[in-house]
Amino acid sequence: MAMGAPPLLEIPEGMSDPIEIALYEFENGAIPITVVRKYPSGRKELV
Numbered sequence: 001m002a003m004g005a006p007p008l009l010e011i012p013e014g015m016s017d018p019i020e021i022a023l024y025e026f027e028n029g030a031i032p033i034t035v036v037r038k039y040p041s042g043r044k045e046l047v
Contacts, residue, residue: 004018007021007025008025008030008031009024009025009028009030011024012024034046034047035047
């Protein structure tokens with residue numbers, strides 16, 4: 001039963017837990033996440 005966004009990768013058979021799927025996608029670089037650190041000086045750093 002799908003409850004959210006479609007999977008970003010081909011999910012291995014038998015994997016159905018949404019948290020497990022999200023971790024699988026994250027570990028395989030399929031979830032685009034950018035962290036921006038802002039410093040008091042005004043400088044920004046992308047991580």
